[in-house]
Amino acid sequence: MKKISSVLKKDIAHLSEVCPLPYKTISVRLVDPKTIDDDAGECETSIDKCYIRINETINLDRQRDILEHEWAHALGDYMTMVLKQAGLNYVADFLQDHGITWSLCYGYVYQNANGTL
Secondary structure, three states, rough: OOOOOOOHHHHHHHHHHOOOOOOEEEEEEEEOOOHHOOEEEEEOOOOOOOOEEEEEOOOHHHHHHHHHHHHHHHHHHHHHHHHOOOOOOOHHHHHHHEEEEEHHHHHHHHHHHHHHH
C-alpha cells in the first residue's frame, strides 16, 4: 500500500470541510488494484463507517478524480440509509436504482470542490 500524497491529503481535508461526510470513521487508502472490485476505486459504507479505496497505480490526477467520485458515493449511500431508517424504502430504492442519488451527490461534491481539486 502506497502512502497518500500531500496533494491528496489536502484534497481530503478540503472535501471534509466543504462536503463533510456524516460518518464517525472515514478512511481513504491507496490500494493494490487486485484488492478492489472496480479498476479505479470503490467506496464501502455502513451507518457509521466509510472506507474509500483508490487504485495506487493510477496517476495523481486520476486519483483525485476518483476521490471526488467515491466521496459522492459515500454521501449518496448515507442519504439512502437515512431514507430507509425513516421507513421510506420505496423512495430510497427509486433514487438508488435510477442513479439519482449519486448524480445529486456528485453534482454537490463537484460544485463545492470545483477548481480546488
